[in-house]
Amino acid sequence: MGPGPSNVSPSVLEAMSRPLVGHLDPVFVKMMEEIKGMLRAVFLTKNEMTFPVSGTGSAGMEFCCVNLIEPGDDVVIGVNGVFGTRMVDVAERCGARVIKVEAPWGRIIEPAQIAAALATCKPKFVAVVHAETSTGALTPVEEISRLAHDAGALMVLDTVTSLAGCPVRLDEWGIDAVYSGTQKCLSCPPGLSPVSLSPRALQVATSRKKKVQSWYLDVNLLASYWGQDRVYHHTAPITMNYALHEALRLVLVEGLENRWARHQRNHKALKAGLAAMGLEIASQEGHQLWQLNAVRVPEGVDEMATRKRLLTDFNIEVGAGLGPLKGKIWRIGLMGETSNLANVCACLTAFGQILNDAGRRTDTEAALAAMGQSN
Ligand SMILES: Cc1ncc(COP(=O)(O)O)c(C=O)c1O
Numbered sequence: 001m002g003p004g005p006s007n008v009s010p011s012v013l014e015a016m017s018r019p020l021v022g023h024l025d026p027v028f029v030k031m032m033e034e035i036k037g038m039l040r041a042v043f044l045t046k047n048e049m050t051f052p053v054s055g056t057g058s059a060g061m062e063f064c065c066v067n068l069i070e071p072g073d074d075v076v077i078g079v080n081g082v083f084g085t086r087m088v089d090v091a092e093r094c095g096a097r098v099i100k101v102e103a104p105w106g107r108i109i110e111p112a113q114i115a116a117a118l119a120t121c122k123p124k125f126v127a128v129v130h131a132e133t134s135t136g137a138l139t140p141v142e143e144i145s146r147l148a149h150d151a152g153a154l155m156v157l158d159t160v161t162s163l164a165g166c167p168v169r170l171d172e173w174g175i176d177a178v179y180s181g182t183q184k185c186l187s188c189p190p191g192l193s194p195v196s197l198s199p200r201a202l203q204v205a206t207s208r209k210k211k212v213q214s215w216y217l218d219v220n221l222l223a224s225y226w227g228q229d230r231v232y233h234h235t236a237p238i239t240m241n242y243a244l245h246e247a248l249r250l251v252l253v254e255g256l257e258n259r260w261a262r263h264q265r266n267h268k269a270l271k272a273g274l275a276a277m278g279l280e281i282a283s284q285e286g287h288q289l290w291q292l293n294a295v296r297v298p299e300g301v302d303e304m305a306t307r308k309r310l311l312t313d314f315n316i317e318v319g320a321g322l323g324p325l326k327g328k329i330w331r332i333g334l335m336g337e338t339s340n341l342a343n344v345c346a347c348l349t350a351f352g353q354i355l356n357d358a359g360r361r362t363d364t365e366a367a368l369a370a371m372g373q374s375n
Pocket of ligand 1: 004056057058059061083129131132133134158159160161181190
């Protein structure tokens with residue numbers, strides 16, 4: 001129940017134990033086509049250029065930056081947590097001049113802030129982190145995307161934690177470049193980064209003045225492997241693609257809307273139970289993630305000791321706060337397979353016992369009752 005990797009279905013693990021085939025084997029090539037098709041269905045896009053980059057979510061972040069940025073470009077990036085901060089670093093390494101739009105950690109990036117930044121520059125793209133895993137805040141992106149397009153910029157979105165855990169609608173929202181990760185709400189081990197480029201973003205990447213500085217992440221080269229030419233580029237991680245194929249199949253069997261609703265239900269159950277124990281969600285009300293719950297550490301409670309006891313005595317992993325939130329929050333993940341009522345119940349029970357042992361009067365019975373009545 002940490003911030004990822006989430007638990008993985010046994011059938012995903014089984015898929016990973018299958019014998020290897022070559023990365024140009026007809027069976028694998030067919031599988032690649034199916035993965036691209038299923039990713040389009042999960043991203044809700046018709047983008048032809050949709051495939052998994054070999055590497056974790058950060059590779060997808062780099063993929064978007066290296067392909068779209070040329071040295072000297074302006075880009076606008078929302079920074080309200082660890083991952084916006086990381087994207088600024090990546091974009092600067094590509095030679096961009098970054099105009100940062102900052103919000104306190106735990107709050108969202110407001111469209112008005114983006115509009116103000118756009119009045120000062122002509123950026124290549126505007127980028128935000130949809131679901132900030134470090135803080136538990138979900139930034140709405142439709143309005144921001146509209147503003148970016150009105151200013152002639154592309155819209156880039158980090159969906160590492162949001163994809164398959166809450167609505168992500170690429171085409172409807174006009175997202176031009178997106179990356180995700182396999183290990184959160186897709187419930188697949190870490191190792192691939194699903195990406196998608198709109199025709200407009202692809203045009204930018206293919207008509208650059210300078211070569212993409214990363215050979216490995218250059219979409220101009222990767223397109224020959226993941227497209228119809230099937231030219232060898234790098235040896236695709238076969239086993240990881242087996243896993244993603246099965247994980248995507250499970251997402252689509254459940255149904256996107258059902259999966260989003262499950263994440264919402266279990267978040268509400270956890271939140272209600274925590275509230276009955278006097279614990280509250282620290283991220284901005286109305287914009288709290290369903291898949292990552294940032295819980296404020298109450299005054300006088302030892303954050304690290306609680307987390308350690310959860311792990312050693314209850315076999316429950318939760319995440320710590322990062323940066324300015326270090327020591328101030330626990331991050332409870334309810335992502336993909338991990339998002340179920342049994343886990344919520346176990347987590348509330350464990351918290352109740354630990355807090356009681358620490359001398360706080362915590363009513364676990366009331367928490368479980370509130371959990372049951374939350375939906
Ligand atoms: C929102 C977000 N973006 C990017 C990343 C980076 O992904 P990875 O750690 O898989 O490289 C993470 C990882 O947790 C994330 O939560």
